[in-house]
Amino acid sequence: MAAMIIEEQTQKRGYKTDGDVSELYLGRRGLKEVPDLSRFRLLKYLWLNHNKISKVNFLGNNFRMAELYLNGNKLCDITGSLKHLTSLHTLMLNDNRLTDLQATVKELKGMTNLRVLNLFQNPLEQDPGYRHCVIHHLPSVQLLDREHVTQKEKEEAFQLYNPHRTAVIQSLGFGRRTDSVLGSRPAAQSSTAHRSSKRHHDTTSNSDGTDAMTLEDKVLLRGYQRSIMQFTMFDWNKIPVSRLKRSEEKSMETPQLLTVEFR
Incomplete structure (x- = not known):
């Protein structure tokens, strides 16, 4: 048929x-x-x-x-x-x-x-x-x-199928690494306890034998921590032009250096 x-x-x-x-x-x-x-x-x-x-x-x-x-x-x-x-x-x-x-x-x-x-x-x-x-x-x-x-x-x-990566992304947005999704950590936790748990988490494994942080997460975290650019420059507003140098009798102030950091 x-x-x-x-x-x-x-x-x-x-x-x-x-x-x-x-x-x-x-x-x-x-x-x-x-x-x-x-x-x-x-x-x-x-x-x-x-x-x-x-x-x-x-x-x-x-x-x-x-x-x-x-x-x-x-x-x-x-x-x-x-x-x-x-x-x-x-x-x-x-x-x-x-x-x-x-x-x-x-x-x-x-x-x-x-x-x-x-x-x-x-x-x-x-x-x-x-x-x-x-x-x-x-x-x-x-x-x-x-x-x-x-x-x-x-x-x-x-977020539902990648809870660990979601936690990493959210925590990096606030400049630190957390162990759970943002908002799930109790508010009353001391900074000392946080640093201790962070070191323990970064250097140990989960109970099932798998790494707590994936290699990709570690690279992302390290890159974030080290990605700081620093620029140093003169304050050109205080640098006299050649005409002012000839006309001024008193000595000019030493130009200041400005330092700016970008993360």
């Missing part, structure tokens, strides 16, 4: 060879399976929405795919079926049966051109922090579930 529909589509659009086929509309045809579409090497736009498809195993060599509409099907898992489609910029997976959020974002993680993504009306949408998870793992997505991804959401996702 699907093969007949495909032939009907190619004839209707006037395609003479498989290499001419750039788009196929197979939506709302009650399809449960789709034949291998690898022969259409230049296929870029494919509509398979509102069918009964449960597996995506027919796009093995369609690397030029730009828009793929699989919404309204019976997909439970897409692992290993879409990750090679790195040219995709629009992907519709809404209204399916996808349950594993981590497996889904892992499959789509290599799609650096992906701009529009729909995952709503899937069970995975109920996962706590669903939207932040997708935004963090798929940073190229600009429109998620019909809503624009905002800068605030990106920052929240970064």
Whole structure:
């Protein structure tokens, strides 16, 4: 049945060879399976929405795919079926049966051109922090579930999935290294205790055996501490010009040096 529909589509659009086929509309045809579409090497736009498809195993060599509409099907898992489609910029997976959020974002993680993504009306949408998870793992997505991804959401996702780096960045903004996210340290802590805990933190490891600070954080911290520039110059307002030197009888004051430091 699907093969007949495909032939009907190619004839209707006037395609003479498989290499001419750039788009196929197979939506709302009650399809449960789709034949291998690898022969259409230049296929870029494919509509398979509102069918009964449960597996995506027919796009093995369609690397030029730009828009793929699989919404309204019976997909439970897409692992290993879409990750090679790195040219995709629009992907519709809404209204399916996808349950594993981590497996889904892992499959789509290599799609650096992906701009529009729909995952709503899937069970995975109920996962706590669903939207932040997708935004963090798929940073190229600009429109998620019909809503624009905002800068605030990106920052929240970064803080949620990078708490240690967030703490480092925030603490460096105040000229010191802290052990936790800004605002979480009790206010009544002496400076001596802080310096002691800082030295201990910088030279020891966590209980699980990992370094408390990553190498990148240490380099960033050291660079911040040493990135001081000092300029010394004359106060030229007090340097007399040659005409004043000849006209003045009293000796001139020794010019002062001005020193300025920049961090």
